[in-house]
Amino acid sequence: MTAIDDGLDTRPDPPAAVSTPEPGSQLVDRSIGDLIREVRKLDARQVELILQHQRQHGTRFGDAAIALKLASRDDVLWALSQQFHYPYAAEGGRGDLSNELVTATDPFSDAAEVFRDVRSQLLMGVLAPDQPRRALAILSPDVGDGKTYFAANLAVAFSQLGESTLLIDADMRTPRQHMLFGMQPGTGLSNILAGRAAADVEQDVPGLPGLSLLTVGTLPPNPLELMQRPSFSFLMQDVLTRFDHVVVDTPAGVRGADSRVLAARCGAALVIGRRNRTRMDALQDLVQQIGRSHAKIAGVLLNEH
Structure with a gap:
């Protein structure tokens, strides 16, 4: 699969902010x-x-x-x-969206096109309609490989198909998805798994119809134990019935076994490395460990962002 380019150097001035219409208008x-x-x-x-x-x-x-x-x-x-x-967030109407969200803020750039290409390959592979329903976990060996950036942009790309998409921030060690989308962490995944919240506390992302975010919620002292509870499997079964696509951001592999457990619970995994930074042996080790689980490996990507 193709390595990611981080976009164009120059862009024309976008129009002033205009509200994004709801589907069906x-x-x-x-x-x-x-x-x-x-x-x-x-x-x-x-x-x-x-x-x-x-x-x-x-x-x-x-x-x-x-x-x-x-x-x-x-x-x-x-x-x-x-x-x-x-869905397209012009410069004057981006609110608190991070510039890292190229699929939302610069959807006609080279970088956004790469995400659409990856989306297409996934929909013809492990996420094809004739395959069992699966969520997609995004994994990387180390911190700073671009895993969160990739998960967020891929989720936006799925929502731009006009299909309901849920992005779950399951990185209960260093969560960042709520920052990219300019949203409050609020009640989230950890609260659901601890039995302190209902399973439908995801938040709709303003300006991006069809996209919802389930934040980490309260940072727990025992993230791995929470992920291994039956409640996580029940949660995945529930969201897969309510959303067309589910993308899950996971902790870096160096943080422990969290990402491998999440991959197994999601059913499919995409591994991200960073060009000129990720060690090949670490990447191969992570892929081999996922291969020993029930998760389908969707592919391995090198990130240039």
């Missing part, structure tokens, strides 16, 4: 021209100039607007994303 019936006119607040004279240029050169409305410098390329991409309900 009537926005899909609106033209690209209407959307660009609304976001750029174009008056009738400017619209007529664009239409004249469009007729003279036989181009699309968006291309004509760009040529006349009445809109940017990102305006057109944003309008397309709105028309087809493709």
Whole structure:
């Protein structure tokens, strides 16, 4: 599978913030021209100039607007994303989303395209419709390999299919998913496993329809013991009936057996290494250990982020 590029160096200025429509709204019936006119607040004279240029050169409305410098390329991409309900957080409307979430903040970049490619390979492999229902655990040998970054962006990519997606932060040692999405840790996984919360405390991610996050919750003193409780298996069975896709972020392999236990409970595992940093023997050892469990290995990726 392909190594990850961390994106483009230069990007056009995105449009001002506009709320993302909920799936099923009537926005899909609106033209690209209407959307660009609304976001750029174009008056009738400017619209007529664009239409004249469009007729003279036989181009699309968006291309004509760009040529006349009445809109940017990102305006057109944003309008397309709105028309087809493709979740996209423009710069003015990103809220507290981290720039690491390239699939949400820069979904037309090279880096985001890699996540879509990985998503496609997974959907033709261990997560194919004819396969048993599985969650996907994201593992890495060491801290700093990019595992959390990868899990978050892959979850966003799945949600952009228009299918319900749950991202579970199961790293009960160094959780970070809530920070990437600008959300409060609140009640989460540890509280469920300890019997102190119901199994439906996941939070919807603002601006990204279809994506929910189950945070770690309270940091427990005994994370491995919590993961090995039957309640974790019951939780996975429950979320797999309520969500189309489930992605699970795990602790780094150096933290102990947590990630291997989680992989076995999820049913599928994707292993992440970092180019010029991860030791090959550590990567091979982790893959071999997963291979001795019931988890299906979806693949091994080298991260350049």
